[in-house]
Amino acid sequence: MQPGWNLGNTYDAIPDETSWGNPPVTRALFQKVKSQGFKSIRLPVTWGIHQGSAPDYKIDAAWMAKVRQVVDMALDEDLYVLLNMHHDSWMWVNNLSSDHDAVLARYRATWTQIAAEFRDRSPKLAFESINEPTFSNTSGDDENYRLLAELNKATHRIVRDSGGRNADRLLVLPTLYTNADQGRLDALATELADLRDPMVATTIHFYGWWPFSVNIAGYTRFDATSEQDLTATFDRAYNTFTARGIPVVIGEYALLAYDHNRPGIIEQGEQRKYFEFLGDYARRRQLTTMLWDAGQFLNRNTLQWRDSELFAQIKSSWTTRSGTASSDMVFLPKSGAIAGQDLTLNPNGTDFQGLRHGSRNLLRGRDYTVSGNRLTLTAGALTELAGDRSYGVNATLEARFSRGVPWRIDVITYDKPVLSNASGSTGGLSIPTQFRGDMLATMEARYDDGSNAGPASWTSYQQWDTAFSAYTNDSIKLTAEFFNSLRDGSRVTLTFHFWSGATTTYHVTKSGSAVTGSPA
Structure with a gap:
C-alpha cells in the first residue's frame, strides 16, 4: 500500500461530496494518482448524515451507490483502498459514554451495512474502523481506551462474521485520537x-511538531526539535508494532497549516526539508504513509500538482534521500557592494555535485567554493546574478546532489520593509507594508511591561492566521482574535521578523473598539 494518498474533503464532506470545494470524483483522478506512483488511496466517508432513524439506521441507497462506485473505480485502477467511518467520530460516535446503547446500536448498524455491501470486493479493499476517535464526558483515558476497544472489537466481529472476503480482509484499527x-x-x-x-x-x-506545523512560538524552521519529534513518534510506532510484525499506517500526514490558499505560513524550503525527512524516516521505520490531500496538493480540476517542486520532493523521499541546505534563499541588499554569501549544505548521505543557473553550470572556484559543508557564493557571481537588482527574486540556482531532487536557491534583492500608520477597529487592522523584496516569517507581541500580548499568552511569538497574516504584497493584517485578547488602553509593541533577518518594530493601541498603529 506504500505510498498512499487521501481523497480528503470529498466523501467525508458535509453534506455532500462537492460541499467543501472539490469536484465530483472521476476515473481520470485515480488514473492520475496511480500514474504519480501512489499504490493506495484512503477513502474517508461520513455516513451519519446519510442515514435514516433508529432502529435500522439505513444508509441512503444513493449515497451507498456513490461510495461503491468510487471504491470500484479505484480498485479497477489497481489501487488499494482504505475505506473508513470519518467525521461520524465527532458528530455522534463521541457520545458513546453518555448515550452508550443508542450510539453502539447505530455504530453496529452502520458497519453491518458497510460490511454487507463490500463483502465480496477484492482483498485490496481494507476497512478502517473509525477516524480520530474521541469521546465526550468521560472520566479520563482509562474510560476512553475502554470505549475505543469496544468500537474496534465491534467492527472486527461484524466484518469477520459477515463472511465472504471479509473473513480475512485487512482491518485497520486506530489509537485514541x-x-x-x-x-x-x-x-x-x-x-x-x-x-x-x-x-x-x-x-x-x-502533522509534525505542532509549533512548527502552525508557525507559533518562533518555530519557523524544520529544526532539530521538529526532527526529534518526528523520529521519536515513528520510533514509538515501530517499536510497539512494526518490529513485532504488526503494520502501521500513517493514515494522514502533512503540515497543519499547509494550504495553497495561504502561502507563507511555513516557508517553502522548510516544508521541503520536512517532507524529505519524513518520507525517508518512514521508509526506514517501514511505515505506510498516506498523504492528507483535501485539494491543497493535487488540483482536482486540472489534475496538476499545485506545487510541482514540493511533490517532486515528496515522491523522491519514497525511495531515496535528497540533499538540502540551511536555506533556499540568499538575500542581497538593494544598494551598496554585494558580498559573498554562505549556506550550509545538508547532503543527507548524498554527494554535492555543483550549482546550475538555468542551462549553465556555475564554475567552482570562480562562482562558488565548498569547504566541508559550507557553500560560499562569491561576490562576483552574486553581482552577476542580481542583474539590475530589482526587488524580489533575481535568479534561481539549483544545487545538485548525487541522488534525489535538486535544491532550489533563490537570489533575492531586498531592503528593510517599511510599515506605515494605520487605524481601524478591533475587527482587524491592515498595516500598509512595503515589503521591498522581503517576506514575513513571524511576529512577536509584548506589552510595555515586557509581558506577552496576544491570544497565545505563553509565548511572545504569536500564531500565523490566529493573530496575524501576510498574504498580499501590500499589507500585514492583525486579526480580531488578536485585538480581542489585548488589554484595553495598553500599548503593544510588535516585532516583525522577516526571512532576510531584518526586524521592524511597530506599536498598536486598543481603545474600546478602536485601534491605531504606528512605526516605533
Missing part, C-alpha cells in the same frame, strides 16, 4: 493481543 503517544500505542497493542487476528494493522496520524 489516532495519536502516537506511548500510552495510546500500548492501549491499542492490548486490544490487538485480545483479538488474535493476523490480518489487523494499526493507524496513527502525523
Whole structure:
C-alpha cells in the first residue's frame, strides 16, 4: 500500500461530496494518482448524515451507490483502498459514554451495512474502523481506551462474521485520537493481543511538531526539535508494532497549516526539508504513509500538482534521500557592494555535485567554493546574478546532489520593509507594508511591561492566521482574535521578523473598539 494518498474533503464532506470545494470524483483522478506512483488511496466517508432513524439506521441507497462506485473505480485502477467511518467520530460516535446503547446500536448498524455491501470486493479493499476517535464526558483515558476497544472489537466481529472476503480482509484499527503517544500505542497493542487476528494493522496520524506545523512560538524552521519529534513518534510506532510484525499506517500526514490558499505560513524550503525527512524516516521505520490531500496538493480540476517542486520532493523521499541546505534563499541588499554569501549544505548521505543557473553550470572556484559543508557564493557571481537588482527574486540556482531532487536557491534583492500608520477597529487592522523584496516569517507581541500580548499568552511569538497574516504584497493584517485578547488602553509593541533577518518594530493601541498603529 506504500505510498498512499487521501481523497480528503470529498466523501467525508458535509453534506455532500462537492460541499467543501472539490469536484465530483472521476476515473481520470485515480488514473492520475496511480500514474504519480501512489499504490493506495484512503477513502474517508461520513455516513451519519446519510442515514435514516433508529432502529435500522439505513444508509441512503444513493449515497451507498456513490461510495461503491468510487471504491470500484479505484480498485479497477489497481489501487488499494482504505475505506473508513470519518467525521461520524465527532458528530455522534463521541457520545458513546453518555448515550452508550443508542450510539453502539447505530455504530453496529452502520458497519453491518458497510460490511454487507463490500463483502465480496477484492482483498485490496481494507476497512478502517473509525477516524480520530474521541469521546465526550468521560472520566479520563482509562474510560476512553475502554470505549475505543469496544468500537474496534465491534467492527472486527461484524466484518469477520459477515463472511465472504471479509473473513480475512485487512482491518485497520486506530489509537485514541489516532495519536502516537506511548500510552495510546500500548492501549491499542492490548486490544490487538485480545483479538488474535493476523490480518489487523494499526493507524496513527502525523502533522509534525505542532509549533512548527502552525508557525507559533518562533518555530519557523524544520529544526532539530521538529526532527526529534518526528523520529521519536515513528520510533514509538515501530517499536510497539512494526518490529513485532504488526503494520502501521500513517493514515494522514502533512503540515497543519499547509494550504495553497495561504502561502507563507511555513516557508517553502522548510516544508521541503520536512517532507524529505519524513518520507525517508518512514521508509526506514517501514511505515505506510498516506498523504492528507483535501485539494491543497493535487488540483482536482486540472489534475496538476499545485506545487510541482514540493511533490517532486515528496515522491523522491519514497525511495531515496535528497540533499538540502540551511536555506533556499540568499538575500542581497538593494544598494551598496554585494558580498559573498554562505549556506550550509545538508547532503543527507548524498554527494554535492555543483550549482546550475538555468542551462549553465556555475564554475567552482570562480562562482562558488565548498569547504566541508559550507557553500560560499562569491561576490562576483552574486553581482552577476542580481542583474539590475530589482526587488524580489533575481535568479534561481539549483544545487545538485548525487541522488534525489535538486535544491532550489533563490537570489533575492531586498531592503528593510517599511510599515506605515494605520487605524481601524478591533475587527482587524491592515498595516500598509512595503515589503521591498522581503517576506514575513513571524511576529512577536509584548506589552510595555515586557509581558506577552496576544491570544497565545505563553509565548511572545504569536500564531500565523490566529493573530496575524501576510498574504498580499501590500499589507500585514492583525486579526480580531488578536485585538480581542489585548488589554484595553495598553500599548503593544510588535516585532516583525522577516526571512532576510531584518526586524521592524511597530506599536498598536486598543481603545474600546478602536485601534491605531504606528512605526516605533
